[in-house]
Amino acid sequence: MEGVREIPIVIVGGDALALRVCAELMEHTGSRVTLVWEPDPGLCASVERMGAGFAPIALDEREALLGANVLDAAVVIALTEDDHLNLRFALTARDLNPDIRVVMRQFNRTLGRKIEQNLRNCSVVSLSSLSAATYASVAVDPACYYGVQFPDIDGPLVGFATKSAAAAGVAGRSACEAERELDARVLARDGRTDFERDAVLRPEDELTLFSAVRPAPPRTAAPRAAAGRPVWQRRGLRLLRGLDPVARVAIGAALLVFLSASLFFGFVLKLDLVTAAYFVIATMTTTGYGDVSPEHAGTPGELAAIFLMLAGLTFSGIFIAILSSRFTQAQYISVQGLRRISRRGHVIVCGAGNVGSRVIEFLVKLGCRVVVIEVNPTPEIVERARDRQFDLLTGDSTKDATMDLCNVPGAAALVALTHGDTMNLEVALGARARVPDLPIVMRVQHESFQKSVRRHFDFDRTYGTAALAAPVFSGLAHSPGVRGRIAIGEREYSIVEHVHGANLTEPPSPHCVPLGAWRDGRIVCLERFADARPFDRILLLYPVWEIAREKLLASAAPARNATP
Numbered sequence: 001m002e003g004v005r006e007i008p009i010v011i012v013g014g015d016a017l018a019l020r021v022c023a024e025l026m027e028h029t030g031s032r033v034t035l036v037w038e039p040d041p042g043l044c045a046s047v048e049r050m051g052a053g054f055a056p057i058a059l060d061e062r063e064a065l066l067g068a069n070v071l072d073a074a075v076v077i078a079l080t081e082d083d084h085l086n087l088r089f090a091l092t093a094r095d096l097n098p099d100i101r102v103v104m105r106q107f108n109r110t111l112g113r114k115i116e117q118n119l120r121n122c123s124v125v126s127l128s129s130l131s132a133a134t135y136a137s138v139a140v141d142p143a144c145y146y147g148v149q150f151p152d153i154d155g156p157l158v159g160f161a162t163k164s165a166a167a168a169g170v171a172g173r174s175a176c177e178a179e180r181e182l183d184a185r186v187l188a189r190d191g192r193t194d195f196e197r198d199a200v201l202r203p204e205d206e207l208t209l210f211s212a213v214r215p216a217p218p219r220t221a222a223p224r225a226a227a228g229r230p231v232w233q234r235r236g237l238r239l240l241r242g243l244d245p246v247a248r249v250a251i252g253a254a255l256l257v258f259l260s261a262s263l264f265f266g267f268v269l270k271l272d273l274v275t276a277a278y279f280v281i282a283t284m285t286t287t288g289y290g291d292v293s294p295e296h297a298g299t300p301g302e303l304a305a306i307f308l309m310l311a312g313l314t315f316s317g318i319f320i321a322i323l324s325s326r327f328t329q330a331q332y333i334s335v336q337g338l339r340r341i342s343r344r345g346h347v348i349v350c351g352a353g354n355v356g357s358r359v360i361e362f363l364v365k366l367g368c369r370v371v372v373i374e375v376n377p378t379p380e381i382v383e384r385a386r387d388r389q390f391d392l393l394t395g396d397s398t399k400d401a402t403m404d405l406c407n408v409p410g411a412a413a414l415v416a417l418t419h420g421d422t423m424n425l426e427v428a429l430g431a432r433a434r435v436p437d438l439p440i441v442m443r444v445q446h447e448s449f450q451k452s453v454r455r456h457f458d459f460d461r462t463y464g465t466a467a468l469a470a471p472v473f474s475g476l477a478h479s480p481g482v483r484g485r486i487a488i489g490e491r492e493y494s495i496v497e498h499v500h501g502a503n504l505t506e507p508p509s510p511h512c513v514p515l516g517a518w519r520d521g522r523i524v525c526l527e528r529f530a531d532a533r534p535f536d537r538i539l540l541l542y543p544v545w546e547i548a549r550e551k552l553l554a555s556a557a558p559a560r561n562a563t564p
Helices: 016-028 041-050 061-067 083-096 109-118 127-140 175-182 231-242 245-268 273-284 294-336 354-365 379-386 400-404 421-434 447-457 465-476 545-561
Strands: 008-012 032-037 053-056 075-078 101-105 122-125 144-149 157-164 185-189 206-212 347-350 370-373 391-393 413-416 440-443 482-488 491-499 513-519 522-525 537-543
Touching: 008 016, 008 083, 016 032, 016 041, 016 465, 032 041, 032 061, 041 053, 053 061, 061 083, 075 083, 083 101, 101 465, 109 122, 122 465, 127 144, 127 157, 127 354, 127 413, 127 440, 127 465, 144 482, 175 185, 175 206, 185 513, 206 522, 245 273, 245 294, 273 294, 347 354, 347 421, 354 370, 354 379, 379 391, 400 421, 413 421, 421 440, 421 447, 465 482, 465 491, 482 537, 537 545
Parallel strands: 008 032, 008 075, 032 053, 075 101, 101 122, 347 370, 347 413, 370 391, 413 440
Antiparallel strands: 144 157, 157 206, 185 206, 482 491, 491 537, 513 522, 513 537
């Protein structure tokens, strides 16, 4: 990572992400930041409280960028929600200042990669893919707290997790032995990266691990009272409990009449049980073949036959009405794309928007069974569901009737990614009411609301898209390859993807931590930088606190130079 210096940076955007990136740059790098967006007194006041500048958009992109002193800026960061607008601002800034570094937000990852390959000194980030890596990783492994796709765009998911040595199954072993057994890097012990690697791990030691994301073992469902019954009995009881009360009463009454009449006519007509049952069914259905007649039983037999005919007509009407209602309901459910899910060990994804579709893609690649709930699925989602990549329910995930179809008790995890924070909370609370220990991952965009949700409802797997992406855009302003930021203990590290050249170089800082290398189509954990090979694509941790130290040194340098 390059040394941090006080450089002018222009940010284009006015949403929560732009403000978060502005705050990150002011806090960690001390850069001179100017935000460009439409005139808004509230936004302008927020930016000025951070110590940054504000330049309103004038007639066009050129005039707005000139008003932000883009000619003297070193970096332009385009963060609007419009891909085309971001590209226009980036190219206009490059026209005005050919040496300016470009950092840009683009939803289309393929286009972003092509832009990076053809536009020098440029980094492009897909916000949805960046955040989806964490949502998918945490859903697959509840011990994980941050996920990254490595290598970027086409690699598998890797993640950072915290587990006790006992839970990881490596208590009594050294860190080196644990790494070989788990195929993972042991980054820290009880929050410290400078621990003795040959020391024996105690069961209560909390380990910070880095590895490829792998689905956790399925949850063990609580034993059911009917577990000892045969399968056909359990299915029969489920079917009977699913019937409405009128249908259950009608079926019971019809069976009672049929059995009583069979016994009666079998006795008075001296018929065997099968023939008696045949006669009763023929009478109740008004078929009347005439091969058996009730007149031989006298007046009681004829009265019983009349009762059977009337009962048969009544029950037939009831059953026809019930069947018509069920067929109508089934047709409505079919049109709505709703059906009961019988699978187990699946991940329920509520919301298939930009982020949700990326999460689904990651989960399918990991081999997970996925059930998707979306009110208005896109044609692409519908087509992938028809290809049986996942089960799609077209419905509202906040409705109990929709969630009842998803077999929540049998699910491995639930990811709430609808368009609203309140809706996500409602989905999460509904799922928790059904299964209190179900792992739930939730998107909460508003930072203060996220803290309240964690504090009051004890949902610790809540993430905001802006919070996940802001450190990446902030880091990319100074160095390419930044992929995120994590905390280990009380220290923060930037996650950096780096490609070695023909000659291996020293790490940019003695406090850098090697993670892994992409080699021969798989991820190889690196214990030392010396284990890397030429042209390896490696992932490493860069200490964020050194950025602040370099900032202090840079600010002190002019004072030293001015001393006589």
